[in-house]
Amino acid sequence: MKGDITKQDRLIDTGVKRGPEHAFLVGVESADEDTMWSSEDSLSELAALASTAGATVVGTMIQRLPHPDPLTYVGKGRAQELSDLEKQLGFDLVICDDELSSTQQRSLEKLLDARVVDRTALILDIFAQHARTREGRLQVELAQLEYRLPRLTGRGVELSRQGGGSRSAGPGGAGGAIGVRGPGETRLEIDRRRIRSRIADLKEEIEEVRKYRTLHRRQRMAQAIPVIGVVGYTNAGKSTLFNALTEANVLAENKLFATLDPVTRHITLPGNQEALVTDTVGFIQKLPTKLIAAFHATLEEVIDADLLLEVVDVSHENAIEQSETVNDILGELHALDKPRVTALNKIDLLDDPSEVDTNLYPNAVPVSALQKIGLDALREKIAEVLANSMDTVCVLIPFNHGELVELFHRRGHVEREEHEAEGTLIAGRLPRSLRGYYAPYANNTI
Numbered sequence: 001m002k003g004d005i006t007k008q009d010r011l012i013d014t015g016v017k018r019g020p021e022h023a024f025l026v027g028v029e030s031a032d033e034d035t036m037w038s039s040e041d042s043l044s045e046l047a048a049l050a051s052t053a054g055a056t057v058v059g060t061m062i063q064r065l066p067h068p069d070p071l072t073y074v075g076k077g078r079a080q081e082l083s084d085l086e087k088q089l090g091f092d093l094v095i096c097d098d099e100l101s102s103t104q105q106r107s108l109e110k111l112l113d114a115r116v117v118d119r120t121a122l123i124l125d126i127f128a129q130h131a132r133t134r135e136g137r138l139q140v141e142l143a144q145l146e147y148r149l150p151r152l153t154g155r156g157v158e159l160s161r162q163g164g165g166s167r168s169a170g171p172g173g174a175g176g177a178i179g180v181r182g183p184g185e186t187r188l189e190i191d192r193r194r195i196r197s198r199i200a201d202l203k204e205e206i207e208e209v210r211k212y213r214t215l216h217r218r219q220r221m222a223q224a225i226p227v228i229g230v231v232g233y234t235n236a237g238k239s240t241l242f243n244a245l246t247e248a249n250v251l252a253e254n255k256l257f258a259t260l261d262p263v264t265r266h267i268t269l270p271g272n273q274e275a276l277v278t279d280t281v282g283f284i285q286k287l288p289t290k291l292i293a294a295f296h297a298t299l300e301e302v303i304d305a306d307l308l309l310e311v312v313d314v315s316h317e318n319a320i321e322q323s324e325t326v327n328d329i330l331g332e333l334h335a336l337d338k339p340r341v342t343a344l345n346k347i348d349l350l351d352d353p354s355e356v357d358t359n360l361y362p363n364a365v366p367v368s369a370l371q372k373i374g375l376d377a378l379r380e381k382i383a384e385v386l387a388n389s390m391d392t393v394c395v396l397i398p399f400n401h402g403e404l405v406e407l408f409h410r411r412g413h414v415e416r417e418e419h420e421a422e423g424t425l426i427a428g429r430l431p432r433s434l435r436g437y438y439a440p441y442a443n444n445t446i
Helices: 039-053 076-089 102-111 119-130 134-151 187-222 238-246 289-294 296-303 319-332 375-388 399-411 432-441
Strands: 022-030 056-065 093-096 115-118 227-232 263-269 273-279 307-313 340-345 364-366 391-398 413-419 423-430
Touching: 022 039, 022 076, 039 056, 039 119, 056 076, 076 102, 093 102, 093 119, 102 115, 102 134, 115 119, 119 134, 119 289, 134 187, 134 289, 187 296, 227 238, 227 296, 227 319, 238 263, 238 273, 238 307, 238 340, 238 375, 263 375, 273 375, 273 399, 289 296, 289 319, 307 319, 307 375, 340 375, 364 375, 375 413, 375 423, 391 399, 391 432, 399 423, 399 432, 423 432
Parallel strands: 022 056, 022 093, 093 115, 227 273, 227 307, 307 340, 340 364
Antiparallel strands: 263 273, 391 423, 413 423
16 A cells, blocks of 8 residues: 555544434525525435434524624524533534534634534545445545545644754754754644645546546447436435346435445346446535545446436425436536436325426436336336437348347337348437448338
8 A cells, every 4th residue: 555544544534423423403594605405404404414424413503694604604602502502412513514614613613512524524424434345435535535634733742843853952852863854844744745645546546447437438338338327316216216127236225325336237128228227326415516526437427328317306395406406416517418317206105196297307207116116117218218319220131130130129229120021121219339330231211
């Protein structure tokens, strides 16, 4: 391993401890904040995140301000009220619903006898718990270190000089040994240097992973197998639907971010058309751009997909807000204009599933992944939308080239097929990359 950071030091605990901590949640409703989410709904989601991380929520506080206080996040009066509540409720953790600056975090921790973390740190903690593969762990560690670096502060002995001094100190003095004389550096500076070094190493390792994934994607493109990227808000039922469509055994729990690492499986659509389906990490509101960047290697599966299958939990009261959040993040990934099918999931939890409004979402199909309701209609819609992105062809394939007929069925979308004296006449749609194989057999009789 490069550098001098031990294996135990790699995943830095920036969030909730594994023990039963008692958390108090704090949010600021900003007048100039442009969001569809209410502060109450956002704090309710923060409570679900805290529970997923292993904390018990003992109380909440919301303050309406023009903008968060630059020193204490909430106003000074509310900060003092928070200190009083700490003595009454005995909480040992405060979680703020926005990303805090190092100044805000330090100021609150000086006022309180409790640790203070923000939404980003909490999400990172959950990511660290759920990362299973080497790629997932690398990406989580990179995100944690980049989050921690600007927040490093020196306290007490950590600011002592390391190896400083001069010859004038004399024998036995503080002059130091050859090679370490000079002004020295603080413990804080050493920590920063080590973290920067580790970040550089991680980026190199993740780049190797990215190259490996790129190679696999090129191989899939060469075979003209369409790729479907499953996206959606966290806990919308993505992994449950993924399992139902592919008969995979991906972890599916009623928790936020239960799945972190991407998984790809084969699927057969109507007409024996083949496709690959990739389950990816769920999205969530207030997800910092830096955090998205850290998971870019994984999210490239979304960027390079031929079709996006968005999963929406229609039973959730914030279903529209969640879908808009997904759109915002897809916009940041430059994937907003990709062909899309929307699975309106969890209709089994509705009083009247027939009242689901499919007009609010592109190519929407009501389903229940858990009860396996509506999956055939979903497969039909996926095949239809994929076909619309292909080129229309009509070919007459000689009988001695039956492998091309089979390939058309597996990679394309057959709309009409007839057996003529000279061979098999097929009209339908094909991926553009396969047009060359069928060009010699072009036929315009249909």
